[in-house]
Amino acid sequence: MPSHDVMPNMELYQPVQVEDALAIADRLAERGWLVGGGQDTYGWLKDRAKTADALIDLSAIESLRGIRETADGIEIGALTTLTEVATSDLIRGGYSLLADAASVVASPQIRNIGTLGGNVSQDVRCWYYRRGLSCYRAGGNLCYADTPQGMNREHALFDQSRCVAAGASDTAPALVALDASMVIQNLNGERVIDARDFFVGPANDIENTTVLRPGDILTSVRIPSTWANAEFYWEKVADRNVWDFSLVNVAAAFKTTGGQIEDSRIVVGAVQTTPRRLTDVENAIRGNSRNADTAEAVKELCTTGARTLAHNGFKVPLMQNLVKRAIVA
């Protein structure tokens, strides 16, 4: 087993215009690998668990950075760092749910380098898969984690389809809760996809966690004003208070009128490959007050359908408790 920690030999492209990047990405297709902050990429490449012929470094494309107001909300460039997202007055002002989520991603050093685009596009952290084993997600024909003896404490409760890896992004549930959309460009033009549809689970595509395909570049994230200044709740539970992935997180937004919930978004992360929006819970609590009774009434509902593995059973009560706190807070 070689143990690598230097970069492999590969071509390096450093475009400064999106158009150039799109052309390079299109030309290289599967042979190319897009990199922003590199916090997911470099682990894969240095470990040699995944390889590519060429690296397309997007970090010099200034137009992919920054946060701006739009006619209906805000737009965040995909290369905007997580620190910028976490500290932006614009985001903190109306969409603090996203800022709160971004503020607890990994560690300050990683947030200074890691980008919003990278955070939502990152691969799963199943340790078997990241090790380079030939599992379903890696094109093989078995799952190492979903066995009676598998070490699967961090793995998924829902939407298991051969692969039981859980999503690793903290900002993804917040974006789904905010009804965000993702702007994707390729040489054929631009398409805008709801965040909820941007993320894909193993039943639909076992080798990818998003709809991005070779030649595509996620250029920005748009957040409509739909949920601006709503009542937000964000909480992440991880073993450590910094530099750790979520065991479970919850991103929620509530609109209340006269103390009653008019509408809500409750999205849970790290319980399946994609952010899990609890639509049934949202429907069930509509018209109720944000209190313990309302929360208790949907306790079981929020984890209905969970299938626990050998070591991740704790995620069920943890998820129930986090949803309860989101509703009550």
Next chain:
Amino acid sequence: MSTHIGKDFTPPCVPGKVTGEIKYAEDYKAEGMVFARLLTSPMPSGRVVNIDATAALRMDGVIGIFTADDLPPVAPPANPALASDYITYVGQPILAVAATSEEIAETALDRIRIDFERRDFVVDPLESLSPNGPDAYPEGNALVRTQEEGPEGSPIVGAQIKSIKWPQSAIDALRAGQEPVGAEFTNEWAFGDIEAGFAEAAAIIEEPFVTMGYPHHSLEARTCMAYWENGKCYFHGSSQSQSANNAGLARMLNIPLEDLVFINEATGGGFGSKIGPYPYMAITGNFSRVLNRPVQLRITREQEFYIGSARSGMQGWIKTGVKEDGKVSAVDLVIVNDGGMTGGGSGNSSAQHVTVAYQPENMRFRHISVYTNTTPRGAQRGPGQNEMAAVLAPMTDKLAEAIGMDRVEFRKRNVLDSDGFQGGSQGPVTSAFVREALDQGARAFNWAERSSQPKDLGGSKRRGLGVGLGYHGAGGRGYDGLLRIGTDGRLYIHSGVGNLGTYSYAATCRAAAEALQIPWERCEIVRGRSDRYLPHSSGQGGSNTIFTHTRTNWVAAQDAIMKMKEIAAMDFGGTAADYEIGGERVFKTADNSQGLTYAEAARRAMELGSKFSGEQYPDDINPLTQIAVQGMAGSGLVGVAKDNIPGVGQPPGNVIGFMEIELDIDTGKYEIVDYASVADCGTVVHPKNFENAMRGGAVWGVGLSGLEKHVYDPQNGLPANTGLYQCKPPTNMDVPVDTIAQGVNIPDPQNPTGGRGIGEPTQGAAAAALSSALRDALGGHLFNTAPVTTDMIIDHLAGNSYSSGAGTLKTNTF
């Protein structure tokens, strides 16, 4: 009045560490140096059938490969530098490739093809002990002592691997948290009569426990660089120790001691894993000799996980009886260690912790350390003691409550004192003031007041208070001190002590300055490479350095003082007894105008030669010190002596920790609100560094009890968490910013400076205090594991079964 001991100072290497100017082994380059990288095992057990490196060797820039065939054969269970016939864990080094760049070396690794033969493997010791369970080595799963009759009837004590299997009933019993009746052990001791002890107990508790192994994570990986010049090997390594490396490393390189120059100015952590030379040093030194080029063997972060050693795990059972008056009357303890591929279990030290904590009137200990196909295990900060502290503390609380006694009072009733004992042999200690530490800590922490406050903080928050003991032997004897007073009147203290990051190398030199009454500005520590004439010194492990080397430097200083007095007597009449020192002079007590400055004494020593300037030296000093004295002879007044200070007993290092936590029962997360610790380590020699040790050890204690563990997949023998982010050592966000660290500061009578070591128990005290606080916050629930992780707490609160404690008793699990 001390002038140096108990005073803060800046160790000379600190500025370089702040500015980055100081060099670690990996920073050194030599002309023509080539880069070597390791190819390691993908499988947990097997053997190498064939290596085909043809394609790699054909590459431009590849200089050569180095395999087990290039080193002397190593019989199992020794940990070989490179494995061939016995591959025993995933990540075990098999060969090294050298190339003109790291990139070429890494690419070459991918072009080497190895044919393996697989063998059965095991990652859980209880599985190995089960009937028909797999053994980690083809020869067996445990090391047993053998005794044969030698040529003249003298016993030859040896050891061999044997396959030991327990009846299934014993396996089932231990897994169910009961005594494993009928089990075979390899180490047993007892004192007193435990049945009688249990008979007089007012309360008896019986608990299983599991502690998990986890790696050392030395921040500086064990990268080495070596080159040869004129038959000498110049070796840059990363070690906790300096002189203690030389003999072993010279043997690895098959050269005499004087042909080895071991260079190690600074070390980025070792925590017990770098006390002596590690096997992979043999690759660097010998590969360099074969290639006749400087070789740097760089170890990656991931490889450091594999080869950088780890704490052993343990599974056990303990039955403890306590009398109505609070005295522990009997302990029956069983420990099964997960020793990894090196078998290095620390069960005996765990049992020793129990003896220190309880001073039981009667005790029995039964132990077996089982090989598993997991990473090599070895000493890690308080090996045995600290993990035992973590699981014993909540049980101690339960015992105290069983007889209605305050938890602190219970500990005071039972713990070691100066007349007490440690270990199965019930050996004495030099002194111990743990009760004083408990009293002082209880005051500093406001234990009584906090204990009266409500546990329920409202909402989902619960308060937990904990108290814990950390203990480790903390000192050795019989090493050598060596110093020189130069003709410039300055004091050159030669230290063979390593710079492992604790700065004790510098603090111990202060003893010589103290004895010679010379300002620190006029002292220089000579150290960092063995050709600087360094004495035989202890390995920097076992918290021993402060005790051990304040003594050696003290006796060397006394030797220098005596020599100066003798010189003065020659020049001014009378005998040495008529003279004293002061103000960097030696002078007649009756007439201080008659005397010599230290500089003048040094010049006279050079004129006189013989013992005064090191041409002669005591017979009892170590050969390494002899080489050093020979090298520096004639360059001033030489003080050299072996530490023959009389005394008996083990110098103990003791720490008491008090912790308050706020536990959130919704999330299983807790915040450490306060931590206060008090050390019984004799006189605090270097206050600033003492505080750093207390704080750093406490942080790692949080890791031991709350976060860190090996996770091995039993189906594939694969470790899940090879990266630092996956192993989760605590961060600054997981511990309080401010903590209290105090010393009892009662001098140890067997050290002229009064000091004892304190490195290791700092971790154990915090680990124990945390697990004690968790039990308190959860209304008395015992997890009986270390660590207790977030998922376990949630599972407990939700009523889920979890895979530890009273569930299936196994190590290396979630």
